[in-house]
Structures are given as structure tokens and as C-alpha cells.
Amino acid sequence: xxxxxxxFKLSKEEKEKDQEEEKETSxxxxxxxxxxxxxxxxxxxxxxxxxxxxxxxxxxxxxKxxxxxxxxxxxxxxxxxxxxxxxxxxxxxxxxxxxxxxxRQQTLNKYVFFVDMxxxxxxxxxxxxxxxxxxxxKVNIQIYSxxxxxxxxxxxxxxxxxxxxxxxxxGETVDxxxx
Numbered sequence: 001x002x003x004x005x006x007x008f009k010l011s012k013e014e015k016e017k018d019q020e021e022e023k024e025t026s027x028x029x030x031x032x033x034x035x036x037x038x039x040x041x042x043x044x045x046x047x048x049x050x051x052x053x054x055x056x057x058x059x060x061x062x063x064k065x066x067x068x069x070x071x072x073x074x075x076x077x078x079x080x081x082x083x084x085x086x087x088x089x090x091x092x093x094x095x096x097x098x099x100x101x102x103x104r105q106q107t108l109n110k111y112v113f114f115v116d117m118x119x120x121x122x123x124x125x126x127x128x129x130x131x132x133x134x135x136x137x138k139v140n141i142q143i144y145s146x147x148x149x150x151x152x153x154x155x156x157x158x159x160x161x162x163x164x165x166x167x168x169x170x171g172e173t174v175d176x177x178x179x
Contacts, residue, residue, distance in 0.1 A: 088127050097112040109173075124139050138167040139167070143163075144160050144161050
């Protein structure tokens with residue numbers, strides 16, 4: 001099962017490339033430069049010679065806002081590549097749940113997966129469709145909160161998790177144990 005999941009995980013090199021691409025897309029030159037202490041003082045002193053009316057000040061502020069908006073660089077929308085699907089799968093679906101109860105549900109065409117605590121039903125559905133190439137009919141989510149236990153005077157915590165029960169269309173199956 002580990003070989004199957006490894007093909008959806010990105011290597012360190014691919015993650016570094018993605019981070020470099022994100023840095024390149026965000027334009028640093030669009031940010032306004034910070035003024036030094038002397039420049040700030042000079043800009044304050046310059047108003048003594050001229051008296052500017054309130055309307056002119058408002059106009060100047062509007063012009064500055066327009067300049068800032070025009071300098072912002074539009075981010076390019078990324079196309080849907082298998083790499084993005086792999087990221088979606090890696091972020092949402094942790095692993096399938098293998099238990100007797102989960103195996104009984106497979107006869108009803110329902111499959112159980114442990115998912116990320118921040119994953120939504122739509123994300124889980126997209127990830128399962130991308131991973132197994134099936135059509136998801138319905139997703140039910142159960143959240144198990146963290147619990148504390150005591151054993152021989154020691155306190156312990158059992159980690160909370162989120163479980164997704166994915167219902168597939170009739171006639172479709174998922175082979176969880178394939179590699």
C-alpha cells in the first residue's frame with residue numbers, strides 16, 4: 001500500500017520548484033519602498049510653504065490609491081496539472097481505514113478514509129475521484145475530537161481525527177490494497 005501512496009507525494013525537489021515559482025510570480029517591485037527618517041522629515045516640512053485645501057488633499061489620496069491599484073501585478077491562474085491533483089490528494093486523504101466495519105461498508109459501495117482535519121466534503125470527493133478514477137455520489141464526514149485518558153496515574157491524550165465515508169455510484173469499486 002505504501003508504494004501506491006508514494007506516487008501521489010511530491011519529492012523535495014518538486015516542492016522547492018513550486019516554492020520558487022510562487023516567489024517569481026509575486027512581484028516584489030510592486031511594493032512601495034520604505035522612507036528613511038530624513039525623507040519623512042522632509043516630506044513633513046514641505047507643507048509649510050504651501051497651504052493645501054481639503055479638496056486637494058482628498059484628490060491626492062485618491063490618486064495615490066489609484067497608483068497602488070495599477071501597480072499590483074495580476075497573479076496568473078495555474079492550469080490543472082497532475083501535480084496539483086497530487087497536492088490535493090496529499091493534503092486531504094491521509095489513508096484508507098482498514099477494519100472489519102469498513103470492510104462491511106464496502107459491500108454497500110461505501111469506502112472509509114482518514115482525512116485532514118481541514119478537509120471539506122468537496123475536497124475529499126475531488127481527491128478520491130482523482131486518485132481512483134471513480135465518480136463519487138456522496139461524502140459523509142465524522143469528526144472525532146481529542147480525548148484524555150488516565151493509566152496508572154499518568155495522563156495521556158488520544159489524537160483526534162476526521163473520517164470520511166465516501167459513497168460511489170453503482171457498479172464502481174475501489175481497490176484499496178493495490179500497490
